Amino acid sequence: MTDEQNLRPIGIFDSGVGGLTVLKALRERLPHENFVYLGDTARLPYGTKSASSILRYARQAARHLQQRDIKLLVIACNTASSVALEELQNVLRPLPVVGVVRPGARAAVGACPGGRHLVLATEATVNLHAYRDAIIALDAKATVHELPCELLVSLAEEGWTTGIVAEAIVREYLQPYISNAVDSGPNSIILGCTHFPILRDTIRAVAGDARSIVDSAGTTATAVEALLRSAGLLRGEQGSGRLELLATDGARRFARVGGAFLGADLSADDVCLVDL
Amino acid sequence: MTDEQNLRPIGIFDSGVGGLTVLKALRERLPHENFVYLGDTARLPYGTKSASSILRYARQAARHLQQRDIKLLVIACNTASSVALEELQNVLRPLPVVGVVRPGARAAVGACPGGRHLVLATEATVNLHAYRDAIIALDAKATVHELPCELLVSLAEEGWTTGIVAEAIVREYLQPYISNAVDSGPNSIILGCTHFPILRDTIRAVAGDARSIVDSAGTTATAVEALLRSAGLLRGEQGSGRLELLATDGARRFARVGGAFLGADLSADDVCLVDL
Secondary structure: OEEEEEOOOOOEEOOEEEEEOHHHHHHHOOOOOOEEEEEOOOOOOOOOOOOHHHHHHHHHHHHHHHHHOEEEEEEHHHHHHHHHHHHHHHHHHOEEOOOHHHHHHHHHHHHHOOOOOEEEHEEEEEEHHHHHHHHHHOOOOOOEEEEHHHHHHHHHHHOOOHHHHHHHHHHHHOOOOOOOOHOOOEEEEOOOOHHHHHHHHHHHHHOOOOEEEEHHHHHHHHHHHHHHHHOOOOOOOOOOOOEEEEEEEHHHHHHHHHHHHOOOOOHHHHHEOOOO | OHHHHOOOOOEEEEEEOHHHHHHHHHHHOOOOEHHHHHHHHOOOOOOOOOOOHHHHHHHHHHHHHHHOOOOOEEEEEHHHHHHHHHHHHHOOOOOOEEOOHHHHHHHHHOOOOOOEEEEEHHHHHHHOHHHHHHHHHHHOEEEEEEEHHHHHHHHHHOOOOOHHHHHHHHHHOOOOOOOOOOHHOOOOOOOOOOOOHHHHHHHHHHHHHOOEEEEEHHHHHHHHHHHHHHOOOOOOOOOOOEEEEEEEEOOOHHHHHHHHHHHOOHHHHEEEEEOO
């Protein structure tokens, strides 16, 4: 059943390397697919920028990937998903476009129906209340608190994912919400930025074992697979997929920092610089 | 002696709000001058970007300020000074252009002649060895170690300038260099990023009282005054100077975060958005 159409790559973009945590889950679930990943490292981070700037950047990244003949677009950045998902779906139609906020909300509601959710996210994602709206749409009994945690982005980028500093920063953010009694704090902690999964162990250590810690990566991969299947765009199970990595700045830094997010060694030669 | 020429503003640019620490020193030293400050918040931080991107951004910022008829340009960003000072001096001649690296080096050499200097800076500034070269040119007996401290930028932006987290991060960076015996560690610690002066108290607490902590702000102001005087461009001592604040994104965030750096309350209405 595989034809030329199905060999086309899945396009993914993020402000930088955080979206590689989503790419990792996609490649695990869809090992035969080809992927092209674009990190807009020249303008990262998106999380502290205004909605109008983020929308402009997202349009440019999507247009670039569209020119590479992708069969589906994943916005692997919570901030860009919050700002630009609807517009990109409209503009790129009939190309399917998947964001990470709704899959993240679905994971949280699945883990804790009717629960209290604490969303750790960037300032822009929090200001737009994308998670609150997505969760309440799925589960009217849920309660949601959204917390901007900018410093966790740089912490992940610096690679200080465990240890005294990481724990002090995570504790500073979470302490007001994590009381001793589990029944008064959040039931789930949502990693509402694709940088945060690599901080999971430290967040787990601070939050304790009784709370769910959920991210978008796995449920985004499930959503992408379902969409490709229903559109007849899944590639057959022959051969392993290719991966192309693009960045708008700093191939060396992208490779050094990105390896931890992708869970694979990268060299600067693996990364191709592009201009948007 | 004051004429129309001398009423023209001094232009200052930075990647964001860090340069406001330099503007503060300039306004204290030159209270009668007019200033126009441009923060390139749409593309901050510069410190993790490549030299070619930083150079492009610096050119655009300088060109924008030049169109506002400035009489002198201050590059109030160590990263941009390291990358772009020489090129901007050539391109903008006869407009005088002042960076912050050489004034910072002068302050350090003045505080500790023949000393051991530890430079805290961004990755880009460290990669270019701008401080090492500037210090050795002034003092051949000095030794210099340059340390990239990206997380201090976000820490300052988050406003967590004192307390457990700030101290843990500063200690993580400095510990390998700050032994118990002062005679084996650095004599001076150079704040080689304009974000870092607001972390001075915490750096002092970790580094101890026996080491000098120097930044560029005061010596940059001295250099600017000397240049204006020798060019006959100083404004006379009548009236207080005006300040115009420009940013490329996020006036609200600029005002909220920038207040701490400028040492004055700001509102979003004080900040005008511009496109470069």
